[in-house]
Amino acid sequence: MADWIQGKIVENIHWTENLFTLRIDADIKAYKAGQFTSLALDIDGERIARPYSHLSAPHQRPLEYFFYTATGGVLSNALVQLNAGDTVWVKDQSNGFFVLEEVPDCKDLWMLGTGTGIAPFLSILHTDEPWQRFENIVLVYAVRTESDLRYLDTIEALKESHGDRFRFQAFVSREQVPGTLHGRIPAAIEDGRLQQAVGLEQSADRSHFMLCGNPDMVKDVTELLKTRDFRKNRRRTPGHITTENYW
Ligand SMILES: Cc1cc2nc3c(=O)[nH]c(=O)nc-3n(C[C@H](O)[C@H](O)[C@H](O)COP(=O)(O)OP(=O)(O)OC[C@H]3O[C@@H](n4cnc5c(N)ncnc54)[C@H](O)[C@@H]3O)c2cc1C
Structure with a gap:
């Protein structure tokens, strides 16, 4: 059973108008390189979740994710605004067969x-x-x-x-x-x-x-x-x- 756990933003790197990286501290379960987890934010009382591939290797910390801010995209446009110290929901269990x-x-x-x-x-x-x-x-x-x-x-x-x-x-x-x-x-x-x-x-x-x-x-x-x-x-x-x- 996968649970949501609270992750803490370590760094938000704004590369360009549309590309950014989040480094996140979160105590998730072991994953395989190539898998994804879900990240989520509570927006207007609703938990909005999307899958994101781990960019960090399983032994690397903090966790790292690379994002595109999709035009009109709800979650990516909210994630881009996070700063160090803010929190984000992270699914503790990763998934996927791209391994x-x-x-x-x-x-x-x-x-x-x-x-x-x-x-x-x-x-x-x-x-x-x-x-x-x-x-x-x-x-x-x-x-x-x-x-x-x-x-x-x-x-x-x-x-x-x-x-x-x-x-x-x-x-x-x-x-x-x-x-x-x-x-x-x-x-x-x-x-x-x-x-x-x-x-x-x-x-x-x-x-x-x-x-x-x-x-x-x-x-x-x-x-x-x-x-x-x-x-x-x-x-x-x-x-x-x-x-x-x-x-
Ligand atoms: C297995 C898996 C892994 C994923 N890993 C990543 C990841 O590492 N980084 C990431 O940015 N996204 C990733 N995505 C996409 C991510 O889950 C969201 O769909 C994306 O962040 C847009 O969410 P949104 O709520 O902002 O916009 P939505 O309203 O959900 O999507 C808006 C539109 O944006 C476009 N779009 C979605 N993702 C991208 C993208 N990455 N680049 C360009 N256009 C896109 C599509 O046309 C989509 O219909 C992954 C998706 C899957 C299924």
Whole structure:
């Protein structure tokens, strides 16, 4: 049985007009990297709750979450106003199957995220398991504008720790930014630009894809990969594509 417990805001980092991070002290139960919990606030006498992926790895404290303030969104627009010392409800029990335990062994793990969908990947990458199980790990991070690219210091530190085994590719859809790919992930897989930029081929006998964030990206990449012999990963029929939709 999951309970609501009171968490305390340690820090609210306002990155841009639409992006922020909350660091929260809360004594929740153990979770797996890649899982989500629910956060809630009592607004006009009603508890408004939404799921949020842990960005912090299971051993990291405080807990950390990366948010987009959705246009007209009730909870995200209330969470963004919290300050250090304020309280927030946190479900003590985490959930979700977007975890490495569900991913079959293979050579290359591709992590494709849009916007705040980078969060579960950063949690997973700060555990030992991906580095013990996969030869190469590719993190692909797609945003609209350059200022939306966050956690680059964290990604740089991962590169320093893991060298050539870790490859990072940013996508910016609305601006031309040196060192990043322009446009959307599905198109760049279709014409081979992503594989070329990263320096790895994709094949059913070596690659697994974890897709997280915008449901259009998840759907379009899944449909494209299915035309190339990759299959959805299911418990009973292990495959190559593991997904998490944010809305
Ligand atoms: C498993 C899971 C994990 C999630 N993890 C995160 C997370 O780590 N960070 C996060 O910001 N959100 C995350 N979400 C989305 C989150 O639960 C809320 O939907 C979001 O914060 C909007 O809530 P709201 O009440 O402000 O607006 P709502 O009225 O509930 O939603 C408004 C609209 O905003 C858009 N939207 C929702 N989430 C996003 C987003 N992340 N980026 C861009 N547009 C969005 C959708 O079009 C949605 O219909 C996750 C969702 C799921 C299902």
